[in-house]
Amino acid sequence: MHAVRLYAFGPAENLTYERIDDPVPRPGQVRIAVAAAGVHLLDAALRAGHRGPLPERAALPTVPGREVAGVVDALGDGVAGLWLGRRVVAHLGNAPGGYAELAVTEVDRIHEIPRNLDSAEAVAMIGTGRTALGIVQFAEPGPDDVVVVPAAAGGIGTLLVQYAKNAGATVVGLAGGAEKTARVRADGADLAVDYTDTAWPAKVRAHFGAPGQGPATIVYDGVGGEPARQSVALLGPGGRHLVFGWSAEGIGQGEGYVVEGVSESVLGPAMLRKAGGLRALELRALAEAAQGRLRPAVTRFPLAEAAAAHRALENRGTIGKVVLEP
Structure with missing residues (x-):
């Protein structure tokens, strides 16, 4: 089979x-x-x-990737024959191996793909979708909420915008550039703002007619850095800042955007306890997409162009979930 391998840690070109x-x-x-x-x-x-x-760095060489969808073409001993030939999707957990034409995983990790979803959409929901639904558990939006979503054109961001709108909230989506803000509007955001414009916080306040106070009640933040600091400043009394990522600062960097009593990190065991486990979140995510309530955005690359996909993702040149297709 063909696969993408990594022999040395470093830039995207190492794939x-x-x-x-x-x-x-x-x-x-x-x-x-x-x-x-x-x-x-x-x-x-x-x-x-x-x-x-993860508990430790992957042993090299490795085939990266932990989310796959496709058709079951072989079974290990003890696996029911009914799975052979079925369209399935799986999150591989800590074990890599997804960037390939063939991947193996435990049978208890797989889900049958709903009939009306394609493989790329299923992949978007099995990881990104489950995370979005895990995040909103900590602050369920409603008609009285003004929700701010940094990186609203990203994989998780597009789903958070849709979820909050479905719940009746007023949504402010932040994205970089005209193409991405157009996507945010298409997802239903009441206000789509280009965060590369340094005046964007003032524009949000002016939109809500609240120049001297914060109009927001919830910030769903997977970005960190300056966008997070500016978003938190838009929160009114009692507002909540839910942190689930770091893309503006890089993994392992400082958390100067976290405010005591306002910010809460929502990834990890707390999310799973609320949801009843990862599988419960995965099932719910797939159901939300199958029933049309959440519509994942997807940017597709050929498997052979995995390095280009990494570069585009790191340079914020993608919309929605990035997917490789053999």
């Missing part, structure tokens, strides 16, 4: 597309003929050599 041996499923595993593999900002951080939230 190489080559032919390697086909993986063989072990007992309790299935093999998936991959139609779509998810690319995450965490993948780029791991490729650069950061450990991130």
